[in-house]
Amino acid sequence: MLRAITLLGFAFLYAPILSLVIYSFNESRLVTVWSGFSTRWYAELLQDDQILGAAWISIKVATLSATLATVLGTLAALALIRHGRFRGRPALGGLVTAPLVMPEVIIGLSLLLLFVAMDNLIGWPAGRGVLTIVIAHATFGTAFATVVVQARMVSLDRALEDAAQDLGAHPLRVFFDITLPGLAPALISAWLLAFTLSLDDVVIASFVAGPGASTLPMVIFSKVRLGVSPEVNALATLMIATVSILVLAASFRSWRR
Template identity: 80%
Template structure:
């Protein structure tokens, strides 16, 4: 295959992937409420978006849920990875490894339904969690976020040089001190990656949250999904554009910091 054909294939692939996103951004500045009919440039839908209490409230709930779920998933993922990697063979190790990674291959509908039944059973038996709400969404998102966190942290932990930890123990450091002062700093890149992955997955989830949420704890993806079912509105385009802009800016900052760090290391 010639180089020209390869370039055309790559260009066609990028157009296929990014043309809908570019169209969405353009029509977020459309003055008309009809998203497929251009009637002039306007930013009024961004103002309407910022005055929409439903979207603002759902966005705040999604950010709180994603932050709490990511923190919980990272902690649980670190503990599970430590047990699987640093404690050798123990009874139930295979079962633990299968349980923490099962959400990776399990359909989200099954996860959401099983968690709903669990919360109902716990509510009937213990009076907790007292109905569905913010706490049930956090637990549900942390459940499948932990599976991804374990994979990331476990891979990093396997690659760590254990001689540094052994040297710290030889110098008199207790195992808990070694874990916090030596192991965790070595896992820092994986911990950040695991947290960001769990945060993103929680912020993006619709299916599981639909099972465990209540009318007073509707997340932003659920609101967007309900609005899109009635037809795409310019406000949804504006919201998507803001999300795209935020993610793009963060990605550029991360790339700049990475390039700067590589330059400092090379010098």
């Protein structure tokens, strides 16, 4: 019974993905009618400037926002874990964790109103585009990064840092030589999580994006609303293949170590 339930669970999770991969090699434009094996949609995908441009924007936005979120999340975690009680600590903790439970529609709408107000008051950011999407994604990505870094920072042995300072190391040298290497796994995890959340987001980006700054999820969503295109299946298959290769490579490296 346990094996049957496990198989049903995996089938429920992966059967739709397998169907998507299979129909990405379909000759017909109708995604529900199999008419023969073909790779024509992959060739057309590589010639689709709209999708390629949106993919480049998404990768650029995800990279910048994940980096910014990791830096801010690390600083917030240091303040919350290492500096004990200080004025404003409860407010900082609440502000950091609020995006974790707040609906994305509320975050997107509030950021849109903020950007419009700032544009009217100080003229920055001028309009909405890639910059506003990066700021928006870094805002909610910081919350996730802070939680990940906090969990790792609690388990770090502070005796190593104290010993380094007793031996004459400057606090900045201690941070870069001892604290930062100890946090490296959490920093990588936080960056990858923020990168994935940014690459996957469509709700917040729809509020803060402007003309010429459509991310890949926004383009896919607009195409799917008019009907599922075989090019979308091909794009999804390439993304699944990329993620699978990275996961297998990481697993193999971990197994070898």
